[in-house]
């Protein structure tokens with residue numbers, strides 16, 4: 593028997609619609625004992641509400657006022673995907689209303705907003721709160737995770753990970769809220785892309801310190817979409833060089849980490865990658881080659897990379913044959929399965945072994961991004 597988990601969605605833009613689509617194809621998953629039913633939708637934009645009205649037949653409430661959604665008795669959980677300046681207010685209100693929350697990253701526009709969301713979570717331990725991050729659900733990402741966790745890479749030499757976009761290479765692309773510090777936050781590309789890069793390393797138990805940040809704002813002004821021009825006052829690209837460390841039974845191990853978040857990485861379209869080198873082996877995955885897991889085992893002698901075509905070896909079993917390829921929307925569906933699984937069964941009895949990014953992981957990302965801004969300020973007079 594599958595039990596319904598009734599969702600309200602706040603913010604029906606790019607990501608809100610992805611959830612509507614994932615919920616609509618829940619039959620893709622093998623029975624999880626729980627399935628989402630979207631009962632309420634909220635957005636201040638009438639066009640976004642109209643899309644949901646047309647495509648989501650289970651709606652009982654459609655409203656521009658999120659407080660009305662939170663008061664609705666047929667909402668057990670909320671997915672909130674709104675601009676970053678609204679995270680603190682909306683996430684805190686959602687948590688206080690007693691609804692479970694999957695909130696979008698970066699989980700607050702800055703470290704202070706994130707801390708206040710953390711206080712609301714601490715005051716409501718009955719509510720499950722998780723942060724959206726889907727790329728670790730790619731089979732190749734899971735393969736890297738498994739390789740590191742198994743210890744077969746040996747002592748870690750270094751980590752390099754990143755998330756790369758390129759459409760902002762066009763200086764005539766009109767700006768939106770994501771390019772404006774007022775709505776997106778001073779973090780810029782770090783807030784937009786950074787948690788995606790950090791989720792797997794943080795889940796491996798790695799933490800970061802001594803960050804040296806290289807931030808660039810390459811296109812400081814763009815068309816505003818209304819015939820004028822407007823400033824883009826957030827960094828487009830960031831490379832963070834830091835010390836990563838892990839505390840294990842043999843004490844603390846430290847190694848270099850290079851983390852990239854870029855909106856202007858020529859030629860790259862939503863490329864998420866992670867590469868870990870160890871003294872006995874290396875492992876790598878990039879969404880650029882979405883089914884290819886690369887690895888090397890070093891036992892002396894030749895150092896030869898192997899390439900393995902992974903099939904549809906997902907955390908949650910699906911109807912898709914194991915020989916077929918996995919993609920972005922599959923990762924979104926898997927993330928949703930993990931959230932619903934954890935709400936329904938609790939961490940200990942989850943059917944899949946990989947849970948969504950936690951508020952503690954999001955808080956670690958804020959610590960690093962804030963240190964990155966301080967590093968940049970210290971270098972620029």
Ligand SMILES: NC(=O)c1ccc[n+]([C@@H]2O[C@H](COP(=O)([O-])OP(=O)(O)OC[C@H]3O[C@@H](n4cnc5c(N)ncnc54)[C@H](O)[C@@H]3O)[C@@H](O)[C@H]2O)c1
Pocket residue numbers: 602603604605606607608634635636637640656658672673674675676678696697698724725726783784
């Ligand atoms: N997980 C991912 O891969 C991923 C990808 C893109 C964006 N995001 C995150 O998702 C969030 C939203 O980004 P998006 O790309 O969907 O943005 P978007 O601009 O496409 O959608 C945001 C929606 O929020 C609505 N909104 C604004 N104020 C509101 C309010 N007071 N009440 C209700 N609705 C309101 C807007 O009208 C808009 O429809 C951000 O936190 C962003 O960082 C995550």
